Amino acid sequence: SVRASSSYADELVKTAKTVASPERGILAMDESNATCGKRLASIGLENTEASRQAYRTLLVTVPGLGQYISGAILFEETLYQSTTDGRKIVDVLVEQNIVPGIKVDKGLVPLAGSNNESWCQGLDGLASRSASYYQQGARFAKWRTVISIPNGPSELAVKEAAWGLARYAAISQDNGLVPIVEPEILLDGDHGIDRTFEVAKKVWAGVFFYLSQNNVLFEGILLKPSMVTPGAEAKDRATPEQVADYTLRLLHQRIPPAVPGIMFLSGGLSEVEATLNLNAMNQAPNPWHVSFSYARALQNTCLKKWGGRPENVKEVQEALLVRAKANSLAQLGKYTG
Ligand code: 13P
Secondary structure: OOHHHOOOHHHHHHHHHHHOOOOOEEEEEOOOHHHHHHHHHOOOOOOOHHHHHHHHHHHHOOOOHHHOEEEEEEOHHHHOOEOOOOOEHHHHHHHOOOEEEEEOOOOEEEOOOOOOOEEEOOOOOHHHHHHHHHHOOOOEEEEEEEEOOOOOOOHHHHHHHHHHHHHHHHHHHHOOOEEEEEEEEOOOOOOOHHHHHHHHHHHHHHHHHHHHHOOOOHHHOEEOOOOOOOOOOOOOOOOHHHHHHHHHHHHHHHOOOOOOEEEEOOOOOOHHHHHHHHHHHOOOOOOOEEEEEEOHHHHHHHHHHHOOOHHHHHHHHHHHHHHHHHHHHHHOOOOOO
């Protein structure tokens, strides 16, 4: 393919393998300034650059984090930011043996002509932004688009999501960044797990159809799917074993084994649920590295414990390490609670 002969092909494959390495997963800390503002408000803090810097400094400086975390996704502000004691955050990550990544999408907006669904912006200027991010030290990228089950999903929304992800993936690979392909199927709704499974199958069929059309090198991408679960408001709940069974069945039916890593999002699952589900998926060998790329399921406890107080930093850092280690064990299928 076009991209297989691109000058970055070997590096892309290597980067993807490093991020998808045993016992490790991704720390998603790429909340946009707006989302970060919501998280800070939940602990009574103002959304200032200084607060965001203090919080992100404490995350990346956790001693020993690189044992469990292979990659960290940053928002653009953080990619160019220093820690509170003046070291470049990117350098701190590299010292920790953690690959820096960057959220490159520009967020969701209403999809005209659909049933109140959304699409993801950010393709304009993406090639030159990606080249700058590479210069700045990023080696992988993330693009998150969403699919709503209660609002459809319409064929239009699925096609738009899949096409946007594929264009983004091709542009990222052209500029040396391993694309994380993330069509998040939102938890919202009272539908059962079978409905989620059926929608996820359609979404991934579309995504891989367009990835191939865009000559994307499968060995140089990472996926960030939602786990297959019942809707958040569904009466019938699923056990971790059921979630694992449905999710692995979906992956086997839709994801080529050439893809090196499946890094699940937590999507509003509790910290413990996210760990238990991942652990259940790793009870037998899989064709891909099956791991995590959690934001809330790694950070919820940390945020609460922090509360903006410097005297809490040590305790917060220990809390992050506890979650990271639990998910590292789950990646190996060895988490026991
Ligand atoms: P959650 O794990 O909180 O869903 O966030 C992951 C993420 O990066 C969403 O894009």
